[in-house]
Amino acid sequence: MRERALTFGPDGILVGILTEPDPESVRADAPTQVILNSGIIHRVGASRLYVQIARAMAEEGFTTLRFDFSGVGDSEARRDALPIEERFVVETREAMDYLGGVTGADRFVVGGLCSGADGAFWAGLEDERISGIWQIDAFSYRTPGYYLRRYGPQLLDPRAWIHSIRSRIRRADGEPGDEVFVAPEYQRIFPPRSTVREGLARLLDRRVELYFFFSGDADYNYAGQHADAFPGIGLGEQAVIHHAPEASHTLTRLEHQRQVVDDLAGWMRSRWPEVPEVEAEGTSPSTGEVPS
Numbered sequence: 001m002r003e004r005a006l007t008f009g010p011d012g013i014l015v016g017i018l019t020e021p022d023p024e025s026v027r028a029d030a031p032t033q034v035i036l037n038s039g040i041i042h043r044v045g046a047s048r049l050y051v052q053i054a055r056a057m058a059e060e061g062f063t064t065l066r067f068d069f070s071g072v073g074d075s076e077a078r079r080d081a082l083p084i085e086e087r088f089v090v091e092t093r094e095a096m097d098y099l100g101g102v103t104g105a106d107r108f109v110v111g112g113l114c115s116g117a118d119g120a121f122w123a124g125l126e127d128e129r130i131s132g133i134w135q136i137d138a139f140s141y142r143t144p145g146y147y148l149r150r151y152g153p154q155l156l157d158p159r160a161w162i163h164s165i166r167s168r169i170r171r172a173d174g175e176p177g178d179e180v181f182v183a184p185e186y187q188r189i190f191p192p193r194s195t196v197r198e199g200l201a202r203l204l205d206r207r208v209e210l211y212f213f214f215s216g217d218a219d220y221n222y223a224g225q226h227a228d229a230f231p232g233i234g235l236g237e238q239a240v241i242h243h244a245p246e247a248s249h250t251l252t253r254l255e256h257q258r259q260v261v262d263d264l265a266g267w268m269r270s271r272w273p274e275v276p277e278v279e280a281e282g283t284s285p286s287t288g289e290v291p292s
Contacts, residue, residue: 001058008067008098013076014091016067017043019054027061030272031131032105034095035066036088036112036119042073046113046250049257056261062268063103067095088119089126096129107131109209109268114249115188124208125199132209132271134264137218137249141193141229149221193229201233209271210239213260217249240267 003019020026035050037043043066044051054064068075069091082090092110099105110120111134121138124130190196203210214220223243227236235241242263247256 001055003054006065006098009070009075009091009094010078011076013070013078014067014094015043015074016065016095017054019058019064019066021058021061021063025059025061026063027272027274030062031107031109032099032103033057033062033064033109033111033268034092034099035064036092036110036116036123037067037069037072038113038116040072043068047252047257049113049251049260052257052261053264056265057268060265060269061274062109062272063105065095065099085122088115089123092119092123093127096127100129109134111135111211111264113137113251118188121196121199124203128206130208132211132268133203134211134213134267136213136251136260137215138212138226139190139196140214140218140220140226141190141196142219143225143228145228146219146221146225197230197233200230200235204233204235204238209267210235211264211267212239212241213263214241214243215247215249215251215256216245217247221245 001019001021003017006016006018008014008016033054035043035045035053038046045053045066050066054066057064069087071077078087096105096108099108106129108130109132110123110130111117111132112120113136117135117138120133120135124133200210212226214226220226220243223241224236225243226241227239240263244256244259247253247259251257251260
């Protein structure tokens with residue numbers, strides 16, 4: 001495995017790290033992976049997750065680029081007024097264009113956590129070179145199953161009813177309730193469910209491979225919730241969906257980081273298996289140097 005820094009994009013303002021497997025380990029005809037920033041966290045990822053993923057993929061024979069969007073980490077800010085949603089797509093495509101020019105890559109797997117998951121989704125809809133998408137805490141929507149698990153136990157608990165009645169009596173009498181006031185914090189804005197459903201249906205029609213991982217911090221409380229939120233498109237049959245209710249959004253615990261890394265490596269192996277030697281005869285990985 002080797003890792004090297006590179007610059008690309010308009011005026012070379014984007015900075016990334018290319019992680020490549022040993023030449024004898026490269027999988028023939030495998031897609032190249034591109035990992036996208038989560039919010040303002042630079043290319044190492046939350047809890048250094050992206051570094052772990054890139055190196056694990058190299059052990060499996062896959063090349064990975066993890067880069068900083070403009071204005072994040074080491075990448076300079078853009079000189080235009082491109083909205084952030086469009087910037088996700090434009091700069092992801094610039095990364096793929098660059099890799100295509102120097103390594104000959106023409107298929108890609110794109111993924112990320114949180115806003116990186118959002119960027120992967122939007123880029124996948126715009127660029128047919130993307131043959132796989134992985135998302136950690138993707139857009140999620142509540143379902144009847146969610147409400148049943150969230151509120152069902154409380155409906156059968158007399159203590160919950162007593163607490164609710166007492167709270168309402170106190171408020172009616174002008175007494176303060178049990179509200180806890182917290183400082184406002186950033187929240188992602190989810191698009192309408194119909195928009196995401198349409199996008200997922202398009203990706204499935206294109207046979208794009210999909211992997212989803214939901215933590216305990218997501219608005220998500222059972223394994224089948226994502227498929228149930230989008231009935232009729234075959235998401236549950238065609239995609240891999242994992243739920244780790246005890247994992248935090250930023251995967252701070254080592255066992256949850258390892259779970260994601262191992263899951264992704266297994267998913268990549270199963271979706272893009274190693275080409276038998278007789279089929280791969282005559283092919284060889286590119287050894288073109290990438291400028292730093």
